[in-house]
Amino acid sequence: MKKIIIDKSEDGIKFIKYLKNIFKEMPDSLIYKLIRKKYFKINGKIANTKDVLKTDDSIEVYLSEDTFNKFYNYKTKSLENSVKKNKINIDEIKKNIVYEDNNLIIFNKWQGILSQDNGSGDISLNKLLNEYLQFKNHTNIKENELNNKTKDNTESTIKNSYNFIPSVVNRLDRNTEGLIIFAKTYLFSREISKMISENRMEKYYITIVNGKVQNKTGELVNLYKKDEKNNIAIIKDIDDNVNNDFSVVKLKYKVIDNNDNFSLLDIKLITGKSHQIRAQLSYINHPIICDKKYMNKELYEKNIQTFTFKNQKLMCYSILFSNFENNDLKYLSNKKFEIYNNYRGIYDEI
Numbered sequence: 001m002k003k004i005i006i007d008k009s010e011d012g013i014k015f016i017k018y019l020k021n022i023f024k025e026m027p028d029s030l031i032y033k034l035i036r037k038k039y040f041k042i043n044g045k046i047a048n049t050k051d052v053l054k055t056d057d058s059i060e061v062y063l064s065e066d067t068f069n070k071f072y073n074y075k076t077k078s079l080e081n082s083v084k085k086n087k088i089n090i091d092e093i094k095k096n097i098v099y100e101d102n103n104l105i106i107f108n109k110w111q112g113i114l115s116q117d118n119g120s121g122d123i124s125l126n127k128l129l130n131e132y133l134q135f136k137n138h139t140n141i142k143e144n145e146l147n148n149k150t151k152d153n154t155e156s157t158i159k160n161s162y163n164f165i166p167s168v169v170n171r172l173d174r175n176t177e178g179l180i181i182f183a184k185t186y187l188f189s190r191e192i193s194k195m196i197s198e199n200r201m202e203k204y205y206i207t208i209v210n211g212k213v214q215n216k217t218g219e220l221v222n223l224y225k226k227d228e229k230n231n232i233a234i235i236k237d238i239d240d241n242v243n244n245d246f247s248v249v250k251l252k253y254k255v256i257d258n259n260d261n262f263s264l265l266d267i268k269l270i271t272g273k274s275h276q277i278r279a280q281l282s283y284i285n286h287p288i289i290c291d292k293k294y295m296n297k298e299l300y301e302k303n304i305q306t307f308t309f310k311n312q313k314l315m316c317y318s319i320l321f322s323n324f325e326n327n328d329l330k331y332l333s334n335k336k337f338e339i340y341n342n343y344r345g346i347y348d349e350i
Contacts, residue, residue, distance in 0.1 A: 207288050
């Protein structure tokens with residue numbers, strides 16, 4: 001029999017979701033069958049699919065050692081294998097961690113990597129950071145299991161074993177750089193997702209756009225719809241007569257510097273939609289440099305002759321949390337994260 005103690009970071013997660021997380025490769029039909037056959041207990045009582053787990057709950061798992069080890073903690077593939085396959089150095093992952101604690105990682109995403117898997121088979125930051133955590137914690141987990149085994153070797157207790165699957169919570173486009181939030185606990189994931197959905201987190205970007213932006217400051221308010229088939233954002237004027245598929249998007253900008261051909265902008269994102277900044281700036285005839293998707297072919301060819309890169313130059317450089325309601329996350333309230341960027345240097349070379 002195995003015993004798993006629920007950590008406070010997993011408080012509130014549904015039992016069935018929890019099982020699917022820790023037995024990721026076990027078929028759902030088998031999980032439900034094992035529940036019906038009473039292979040699990042919570043605090044000594046027979047478990048059912050509707051149970052919700054609380055901090056320090058004890059889950060008793062009555063599976064054979066072989067079955068448990070076959071399905072439990074499936075994410076043990078070493079980080080070295082993954083990064084070697086994808087030609088990414090583990091030191092590069094570590095040096096791009098801007099902040100980390102038990103609840104989250106703030107990561108400086110580089111251009112060209114997906115935030116989350118998209119089915120293409122390309123490596124994602126989500127996958128790399130999960131494997132980084134497994135690599136870092138796997139030894140400790142095994143040591144805890146060994147230390148908690150009873151003398152007759154029939155029972156072990158597992159604590160803090162990363163049963164919640166951490167995930168990126170604010171996506172950035174593949175070729176957009178900068179700060180990305182990775183939730184390590186269910187508690188933080190729930191609270192930060194709520195904060196983002198309510199637009200209570202401040203996000204700042206820096207970019208270079210084509211053309212001289214005349215107004216030193218401004219606000220763009222538009223109607224937005226994502227064309228998923230063509231993977232492009234559609235922008236309309238706010239007073240256009242469109243259907244309910246459109247939603248309102250907003251951003252504010254400030255011109256840091258400009259010349260006759262380009263402008264360096266600081267952007268505060270009010271709402272957060274896929275491709276929003278890129279599409280809104282293109283809509284006012286100031287597309288981001290080298291953004292092939294949102295500019296005409298002739299302008300793109302001029303851009304890539306001027307600059308050494310071939311994709312849009314856009315970076316999320318600052319994130320400011322608002323107030324967290326949960327007491328365990330209060331220490332993160334009003335916390336700000338910023339990174340250095342070299343956009344000023346790029347602009348000076350124009």
